[in-house]
Amino acid sequence: xxxxxxxxxxxxxxxxxxxxxxxxxxxxxxxxxxxxxxxxxxxxxxxxxxxxxxxxxxxxxxxxxxxxxxxxxxxxxxxxxxxxxxxxxxxxxxxxxxxxxxxxxxxxxxxxxxxxxxxxxxxxxxxxxxxxxxxxxxxxxxxxxxxxxxxxxxxxxxxxxxxxxxxxxxxxxxxxxxxxxxxxxxxxxxxxxxxxxxxxxxxxxxxxxxxxxxxxxxxxxxxxxxxxxxxx
Amino acid sequence: xxxxxxxxxxxxxxxxxxxxxxxxxxxxxxxxxxxxxxxxxxxxxxxxxxxxxxxxxxxxxxxxxxxxxxxxxxxxxxxxxxxxxxxxxxxxxxxxxxxxxxxxxxxxxxxxxxxxxxxxxxxxxxxxxxxxxxxxxxxxxxxxxxxxxxxxxxxxxxxxxxxxxxxxxxxxxxxxxxxxxxxxxxxxxxxxxxxxxxxxxxxxxxxxxxxxxxxxxxxxxxxxxxxxxxxxxxxxxxxxxxxxxxxxxxxxxxxxxxxxxxxxxxxxxxxxxxxxxxxxxxxxxxxxxxxxxxxxxxxxxxxxxxxxxxxxxxxxxxxxxxxxxxxxxxxxxxxxxxxxxxxxxxxxxxxxxxxxxxxxxxxxxxxxxxxxxxxxxxxxxxxxxxxxxxxxxxxxxxxxxxxxxxxxxxxxxxxxxx
Numbered sequence: 001x002x003x004x005x006x007x008x009x010x011x012x013x014x015x016x017x018x019x020x021x022x023x024x025x026x027x028x029x030x031x032x033x034x035x036x037x038x039x040x041x042x043x044x045x046x047x048x049x050x051x052x053x054x055x056x057x058x059x060x061x062x063x064x065x066x067x068x069x070x071x072x073x074x075x076x077x078x079x080x081x082x083x084x085x086x087x088x089x090x091x092x093x094x095x096x097x098x099x100x101x102x103x104x105x106x107x108x109x110x111x112x113x114x115x116x117x118x119x120x121x122x123x124x125x126x127x128x129x130x131x132x133x134x135x136x137x138x139x140x141x142x143x144x145x146x147x148x149x150x151x152x153x154x155x156x157x158x159x160x161x162x163x164x165x166x167x168x169x170x171x172x173x174x175x176x177x178x179x180x181x182x183x184x185x186x187x188x189x190x191x192x193x194x195x196x197x198x199x200x201x202x203x204x205x206x207x208x209x210x211x212x213x214x215x216x217x218x219x220x221x222x223x224x225x226x227x228x229x230x231x232x
Numbered sequence: 233x234x235x236x237x238x239x240x241x242x243x244x245x246x247x248x249x250x251x252x253x254x255x256x257x258x259x260x261x262x263x264x265x266x267x268x269x270x271x272x273x274x275x276x277x278x279x280x281x282x283x284x285x286x287x288x289x290x291x292x293x294x295x296x297x298x299x300x301x302x303x304x305x306x307x308x309x310x311x312x313x314x315x316x317x318x319x320x321x322x323x324x325x326x327x328x329x330x331x332x333x334x335x336x337x338x339x340x341x342x343x344x345x346x347x348x349x350x351x352x353x354x355x356x357x358x359x360x361x362x363x364x365x366x367x368x369x370x371x372x373x374x375x376x377x378x379x380x381x382x383x384x385x386x387x388x389x390x391x392x393x394x395x396x397x398x399x400x401x402x403x404x405x406x407x408x409x410x411x412x413x414x415x416x417x418x419x420x421x422x423x424x425x426x427x428x429x430x431x432x433x434x435x436x437x438x439x440x441x442x443x444x445x446x447x448x449x450x451x452x453x454x455x456x457x458x459x460x461x462x463x464x465x466x467x468x469x470x471x472x473x474x475x476x477x478x479x480x481x482x483x484x485x486x487x488x489x490x491x492x493x494x495x496x497x498x499x500x501x502x503x504x505x506x507x508x509x510x511x512x513x514x515x516x517x518x519x520x521x522x523x524x525x526x527x528x529x530x531x532x533x534x535x536x537x538x539x540x541x542x543x544x545x546x547x548x549x550x551x552x553x554x555x556x557x558x559x560x561x562x563x564x565x566x567x568x569x570x571x572x573x574x575x576x577x578x579x580x581x582x583x584x585x586x587x588x589x590x591x592x593x594x595x596x597x598x599x600x601x602x603x604x605x606x607x608x609x610x611x612x613x614x615x616x617x618x619x620x621x622x623x624x625x626x627x628x629x630x631x632x633x634x635x636x637x638x639x640x641x642x643x644x645x646x647x648x649x650x
Contacts, residue, residue: 049649053645058644058645059645078563079563082561082562084560085558086561087560091559093648095551097555099552099555110556111560114559115560118240119240120242123242159559
């Protein structure tokens with residue numbers, strides 16, 4: 001069966017210049033297919049977060065090439081990158097970064113309002129659907145600051161999903177949560193990948209989280225040491 | 233920059249800036265209040281300056297014409313240079329050339345001046361130094377021989393009349409309009425006959441047809457208006473004798489340029505009102521600079537208020553800015569969010585400031601200060617309102633744009649990695 005490649009990294013190399021020049025990433029190359037749930041693991045300082053931010057298009061200071069679907073991302077202008085992020089990538093961070101002045105519903109709607117592919121009413125309906133998917137429909141009109149940490153993280157996932165992105169990227173999405181909430185988030189990701197064919201790339205420290213993903217890329221000192229790590 | 237245009241434009245940027253504005257009402261109001269105070273001070277001060285200028289110009293134009301054309305005294309050349317060594321050079325002491333200070337053929341010159349574009353009035357005048365005879369003593373003064381109707385258009389004599397009718401001077405050949413100060417010294421009233429003596433020792437009986445009061449005591453105690461013919465008689469001159477031609481032009485601010493032009497045109501000295509009243513106009517210039525610089529500084533302080541508050545907002549929302557950028561908001565969107573916030577603060581402040589100043593000007597313009605001012609010389613001037621709006625919005629935009637640009641350049645990665 002022909003795999004559907006959604007993201008391709010080709011010899012990505014990055015240096016940090018402060019305090020001294022230091023090679024953080026060393027010719028990283030790999031591909032990710034549609035519907036895969038991939039985790040990036042490695043010790044702290046291994047470059048996994050740095051790599052994720054390059055994949056997310058937010059960091060454009062690197063050598064090598066990054067392709068999302070068939071679109072070469074490397075070298076595009078900041079505003080075009082913003083459009084790519086808006087349309088094709090959803091983010092979930094360690095911290096939820098919801099806008100506290102807005103309701104949960106409005107927070108979820110914001111990226112779609114920016115994109116403008118649907119009318120306001122349609123966006124609202126879609127936002128309700130996403131919140132429903134994450135079991136938060138009844139919390140929709142509450143200010144985002146009034147929710148628990150686990151709920152806030154799920155609102156952040158709904159926000160990441162609103163534009164039906166090609167890829168969801170997570171930077172330690174369960175890092176700030178207790179194990180019960182972390183399990184809920186993990187199950188959500190797994191469900192998204194398997195039932196909705198959603199591609200997910202997540203950086204994690206959590207071995208259980210990584211073990212249960214489809215594939216794990218392990219990094220060490222800026223290099224990939226395994227693209228299909230097996231846990232015992 | 234958009235790769236494809238979106239189907240809908242939900243103006244999400246203004247929605248966010250509005251939410252930020254409302255969610256920090258106190259800060260918003262404090263910043264707006266700064267703008268209000270800045271605009272109020274600026275507009276009020278400039279209206280006041282303009283009022284003072286108008287008042288001081290009015291009082292200048294009560295006694296001096298916009299442009300005065302006269303024959304200046306000529307000095308003899310101190311040394312006639314002579315290059316021929318065989319002849320003797322004549323050395324002459326500089327002195328005033330003994331010539332009459334009359335304008336030759338005044339009717340012709342007035343006709344020429346009246347044809348010039350921009351000239352509204354050109355009218356002859358004969359000034360006479362006179363003594364008003366009060367019993368045995370003589371009161372020194374000046375009498376202006378004028379064509380009263382034209383002169384009134386220039387000096388607004390009618391507005392200063394307190395007794396009698398100004399127009400009557402035209403009908404009474406030996407009529408005189410007296411300043412109230414002289415009239416009081418002579419106990420003269422309208423209808424009385426008085427005697428005046430000119431510098432050429434001509435004594436003439438004049439009939440008082442009216443009294444005027446300019447509230448300038450130097451004028452009120454010395455000045456009188458008579459017919460130009462009577463003035464010529466007092467100087468023992470014929471009907472073609474004219475010492476000055478007074479000129480009024482459409483825009484008094486261009487008097488200096490016109491004066492130079494008329495000098496060249498007629499060959500006589502043309503002096504504009506600013507040159508004739510340099511002390512007063514330089515005082516006005518100092519006042520304008522002072523008040524304007526104070527009011528602009530206050531407006532700038534208001535700008536710093538907005539700048540500060542936006543900077544605070546941006547620092548406290550740096551993570552939200554980062555997430556907005558991560559979600560695909562462009563640098564331009566971030567600038568819009570914060571500049572709109574600044575503009576809304578500016579507009580709130582501006583509207584309140586303009587309303588407040590309107591009230592203030594209305595109130596102050598009804599304050600009676602007396603003297604020759606009467607009511608406080610301030611009024612609504614739309615060009616000043618427009619200028620305040622432009623300046624207020626300009627400063628607001630700048631004070632908003634600088635922090636907004638900083639916010640737009642936030643690197644989301646550096647925020648998330650902290």
